[in-house]
Amino acid sequence: MDKKIGFIGCGNMGKAILGGLIASGQVQPGSIWVYTPSPDKVEALRQEFGINAAQSAQEVAQIADIVFGAVKPNMMLKVLGEVNSSLNKETVVISIAAGITLDSLAIALGHDRKIIRAMPNTPALVNAGMTSVTPNALVSPEDIADAVNIFRSFGRAEVVSEAMIHPVVGVSGSSPAYVFMFIEAMADAAVLGGMPRKQAYQFAAQAVMGAAKMVLETGTHPGELKDMVCSPGGTTIEAVKVLEEKGFRSAVMEAMAKCMAKSEQLGKS
Numbered sequence: 001m002d003k004k005i006g007f008i009g010c011g012n013m014g015k016a017i018l019g020g021l022i023a024s025g026q027v028q029p030g031s032i033w034v035y036t037p038s039p040d041k042v043e044a045l046r047q048e049f050g051i052n053a054a055q056s057a058q059e060v061a062q063i064a065d066i067v068f069g070a071v072k073p074n075m076m077l078k079v080l081g082e083v084n085s086s087l088n089k090e091t092v093v094i095s096i097a098a099g100i101t102l103d104s105l106a107i108a109l110g111h112d113r114k115i116i117r118a119m120p121n122t123p124a125l126v127n128a129g130m131t132s133v134t135p136n137a138l139v140s141p142e143d144i145a146d147a148v149n150i151f152r153s154f155g156r157a158e159v160v161s162e163a164m165i166h167p168v169v170g171v172s173g174s175s176p177a178y179v180f181m182f183i184e185a186m187a188d189a190a191v192l193g194g195m196p197r198k199q200a201y202q203f204a205a206q207a208v209m210g211a212a213k214m215v216l217e218t219g220t221h222p223g224e225l226k227d228m229v230c231s232p233g234g235t236t237i238e239a240v241k242v243l244e245e246k247g248f249r250s251a252v253m254e255a256m257a258k259c260m261a262k263s264e265q266l267g268k269s
Contacts, residue, residue: 001026001146006064007034008057008079010045013096014070016124020154022049035060061086066094066146073097077108084109092143094118098173099266102136102162114139116147117162121172129155132168169263170256178255183208
């Protein structure tokens with residue numbers, strides 16, 4: 001990718017994007033500029049990745065073809081407003097702040113700006129992220145492809161309309177928490193059966209990761225994959241029966257519905 005990339009802010013998620021981008025070879029470290037209010041943090045990133053340490057957010061805005069807004073959501077609009085006049089006309093601004101709409105970003109940056117709203121999730125920190133990419137009408141197909149490729153450098157990414165943001169929050173942004181609870185519960189049961197705690201987490205987590213990989217790589221319906229594990233009169237179907245009796249599916253669906261409703265409420269505030 002023959003583009004200069006800039007980061008304004010670089011917390012955990014920003015660092016995940018930065019690391020994935022460099023590891024993929026899409027962009028060389030010398031084509032990346034980073035600014036955070038902490039000079040020590042920028043210097044640490046320069047030493048770790050070989051990127052350019054910018055002296056200000058405005059410097060990043062002036063140089064970069066693609067600018068990542070990677071500050072906290074409560075700071076995003078203020079920071080973007082401060083660099084607006086430093087951006088080039090064709091610069092693509094990518095916000096990774098949860099809950100901030102394209103309209104709000106356009107008010108801060110101007111309605112003539114190319115803006116992408118992206119939502120990565122925390123597994124991005126281990127190169128297994130899932131990111132939604134939502135561009136405004138001014139972003140070209142080439143710019144969209146560049147953004148998707150960047151996010152695919154540390155996981156998977158798909159273009160979605162802004163109307164789908166709330167389902168994205170429920171099924172991707174917040175869902176690692178539900179999965180962590182499921183892993184913890186399975187490990188607790190294994191401990192109850194006598195397995196050491198550390199080993200129980202390893203077995204439970206690997207099972208979840210492997211099952212997810214089967215869904216993604218085989219393209220087989222999850223219900224069919226479940227049926228493959230359930231032998232007639234066996235142990236698995238016994239466990240499935242209990243989960244159905246306890247309302248496992250409906251509990252997950254209700255939890256996600258509440259999550260989506262909260263996301264919608266926060267988006268209006």
